[in-house]
Amino acid sequence: MLKRSIILLLLLPPFVLSAQKAKPKNDSNYDERMLHFGFSMGLNTMDFNIKLSDEAIANEWTVEAVNLKPGINIQIVTDFRPSTYLDIRFLPGVSFGQRNINFYDKDGVMIDDGQKLESSFLEFPLLLKYKGMRLNNSRPYIIGGLNFRYDLAGKKDYDEQEEIYLRLNRADLYYEAGAGIDIYLPYFKLTIEAKMSNGLRDILVHEPAPGFPQYANAIESMRSQIWILSFHFE
Numbered sequence: 001m002l003k004r005s006i007i008l009l010l011l012l013p014p015f016v017l018s019a020q021k022a023k024p025k026n027d028s029n030y031d032e033r034m035l036h037f038g039f040s041m042g043l044n045t046m047d048f049n050i051k052l053s054d055e056a057i058a059n060e061w062t063v064e065a066v067n068l069k070p071g072i073n074i075q076i077v078t079d080f081r082p083s084t085y086l087d088i089r090f091l092p093g094v095s096f097g098q099r100n101i102n103f104y105d106k107d108g109v110m111i112d113d114g115q116k117l118e119s120s121f122l123e124f125p126l127l128l129k130y131k132g133m134r135l136n137n138s139r140p141y142i143i144g145g146l147n148f149r150y151d152l153a154g155k156k157d158y159d160e161q162e163e164i165y166l167r168l169n170r171a172d173l174y175y176e177a178g179a180g181i182d183i184y185l186p187y188f189k190l191t192i193e194a195k196m197s198n199g200l201r202d203i204l205v206h207e208p209a210p211g212f213p214q215y216a217n218a219i220e221s222m223r224s225q226i227w228i229l230s231f232h233f234e
Contacts, residue, residue, distance in 0.1 A: 005164045026137050026184040038077035038189075038214035038234030043070045044116060046097040046119060047225045049198075056218035061107030063218055066114070067190075071097025075123075079230055087129040091142070097226070101166065103218065115166050115215065122154040125176060127192060146197040147197060158209045166216060172199045181222040188214035191232035 030036050048065040056063065065089040075093030082088065127145035154170040178195030202221040209215065 015166040022084075025134075026181075026186050028172075030148070031189060034081050034102075036079050036081075036234060038079070038232055039231050040073070040077055040091060040093070040220075040232045041059075042073040042075075042228055042230035044095055044229075045098050047092045047227070048099055048101065049223045049225055050101075050198070050219060051221045053218055053220040057109075061218050062104040062108070064102055064104070065099055066102050067100045069098050069100075070105055070218055071095060071119075073230060077126075077234055079129075079151055079234065085131045086145055087131065089125075089127045089129055091123075091125050091127070095123055095226075103215065104212045105211045112116055112163070115164055116162070117166060117168060117186055118153050119168070120131060121149045122204075123151065127176065130224075131182070134182075135183075139182040140179070141182065142177075143193065143195065145173040147176050148172075149174060149199075151203075154203075165212040166219075167205040167207070169203045172183060172201055172203050174199050174224070178228075189232075189234045191230075191234065193228075194231045195228045195230065195233065197226040197228060 005018045031073050047068055050062070050063050050065065052063060073095040074094060075091040078090045080088045080090075094211045096119070098116060098118045100114055100116050105111060121146045125145060125147035127147075129141050130205070131139055131141040133139070137169040149172055150169045151168060156167065158165070158167070168189040174197045176195055176197045179195060180191055180193030180195075183192070201223070203224055204216065204219055204222040206216055208217055
């Protein structure tokens with residue numbers, strides 16, 4: 001549901017702006033400053049791009065990320081404006097989420113209860129924001145850049161009582177792209193932004209759990225993917 005909402009939001013700004021009629025502008029000096037600050041809150045959906053190993057293919061196993069659950073993002077906004085239509089944005093913060101992975105045998109029967117992998121990220125995105133022309137109290141934009149994330153919940157030792165047989169590396173670098181719309185209000189600017197974030201490295205720890213090697217051995221690579229819907233207040 002969150003992923004569909006983000007895709008819909010990416011398509012909305014041109015239609016919203018074209019339907020607007022001229023009305024008084026909310027003028028404020030925060031958008032003209034070379035440097036300004038704010039904060040951000042949002043929702044995310046965390047997913048995996050999984051590539052099966054030769055062993056899993058030979059045994060006709062299927063591995064899927066399922067039951068995607070929304071998580072939360074909290075960030076501080078630092079915005080540097082070197083030109084009229086370009087901003088450089090640094091948004092350090094935290095995000096939390098969970099990904100569930102199910103394993104199925106050749107008959108499509110789920111093996112055990114699946115794997116629940118939680119993540120608690122420290123994140124440090126550095127992004128370029130290219131803005132369109134302002135129309136009344138709205139301005140569309142596109143955004144992209146890199147985000148370094150460090151998973152505080154990653155790479156723990158295996159715990160037999162938890163029955164979790166996969167581990168994740170903590171550090172990963174993501175590339176991000178998205179779009180949004182700035183809405184100018186009398187006393188602040190509200191920004192609604194939808195963004196996709198893709199990890200660049202295989203984050204699976206290829207060290208099988210003692211007694212349960214089939215889980216890690218079924219996966220050749222596992223890359224992180226995150227969909228984010230953010231609300232910035234500046």
